[in-house]
Amino acid sequence: MTDATADAAGEDDPPPKKGSKLPLLIGLLLALLGGGGGFYAAFSGMLPFGSAAPSGGVGEHGAETAAGHGATEAHGGVQVDGQGGGHGEVGGAAEFIELPQLVASLGPVTALHHLRFTAQLEVAPVQRAEVEALMPRILDVLNTYLRALEPGDVEAQGALIRLRAQMLRRIQMVAGEDRVRDLLVTEFVLN
Template sequence: MSEEPETEAEEPPKKKSKKGLLVGLVLALLGAGGGFAAVQMGLIGGPAEEEAHAEDHIEVSPLPPIAFVPLDPLIISLSGQGSSRHLRFAAQLEVPPDFVAEVEAIKPRIVDVLNGYLRAVETADLEDPGALIRLRAQMLRRIQVVAGEGRVRDLLIMEFVLN
């Protein structure tokens, strides 16, 4: 039995129609345009334009009366293992306006408390990125003890440079 060679010629592959790609592209553009229009009209995705403008006119309550008492900058020598390092520290105290004169009168005591505390802190603690928050809370508490409750609201650190 002999095999007969195929006499049929192979057909070249048919080109795929780009009709489906074109329909998909048109539908995608229509969907994107419809979504954009729905968001702009406020149907989905947030408040309408009128509501957004209404939020711009929110009533803001006035700040309570405050005053700030600046503290003289401190330069503290830090003891270390053979290295001479310094900390430059500047701060302001937030106080009620009625107590400004009283807090001004005890500034030397406040500076003394800060100086003593900052000298006792280890250099490694000062280099820690989260240390400033802890140090600020510790210093504020010491200042409030010296000044008396209610006279100092907050400690604002203006400069904290370790070199």
């Protein structure tokens, strides 16, 4: 009887079921498709933080892209078709105002670092006098921003791009967005 009870007890327990891997495979496939679609959207310019500007519109800094004007194709900041002009030619010719060299101390006194910064502002010719009149305010906002930086902020990968965007935004807030088109960094040295 002991054998019969052992067999009867074994028959009551169903064998363990092997789980289906179909939901796992479907989830993995959807994750890959979503990641690929997100990469394509960012790379093609459909999202604002992608690497390429959307074709046929206005680029990151207000400069019209080459696909927006079939006759004027920009190449490296110079017009290819030979009709004059240069970088960022939205409203005509551009003029550049050179900023004086700024030197800012970074970090604590024990590990003193200095940042040497030189740049130029790209403005429309009709706006030049107005921007030059605001130069003390522009220099003040740049000095204040640069002195608030830590050495790690400057040494990080891609720091110059981020810092340039921050400084341009501050300058545009002081001078007016329509007056300053771009900030061109000519010297950025940490020693």
